[in-house]
Amino acid sequence: MIEDKARIRRDMEAAQSKADILKALAHPVRVRVFEALADGEKTVGELVAMLGEKEANTSRHLAVLRNAGIVATRKEGLNVHYSNRMPCLIPMLGCVNQAVCAMADEHMKIACCIRR
DSSP states (O other): OHHHHHHHHHHHHHHHHHHHHHHHTOSHHHHHHHHHHTTSOEEHHHHHHHHOOOHHHHHHHHHHHHHTTSEEEEEETTEEEEEESOTTHHHHHHHHHHHHHHHHHHHHHHHHHHHO
8 A cells, every 4th residue: 555655656756747848848939949959059049040039038938948957058158058958859749740730631621611
C-alpha cells in the first residue's frame, strides 16, 4: 500500500513536470521562438528580426522557456545567446503540425459540403 502511494506520487510528479514543459510551450510566440532555436543558437535581436515581435515581448517569452528548462543561455560579451535544450520536442511539434493540417483539411471538406 505504501509502495503504491509512493508510485502514484512519483507518477503525479512526472506528469506535473511534463505539464510544466507543455505549459511553457502553450503560446504561439513561444512555439515560434522554440522552433527558431531548432536551427541553432540565436540572440534576442536575431529572434526579434526573425519573428517580428518586440524585443521586450520576445525577452519575456524567452524567460518563460528558460525557466521551464527548455532553452539554455550563453553570455558572450554584451550578448546572450539562446539555444534549444530539448531538441527532442521538435518532432513532437512536427506531429502537432500534421494534426493541425489534418484538422484543417477536415474542416475544409465540411465547409465545401455546407456551401453546396
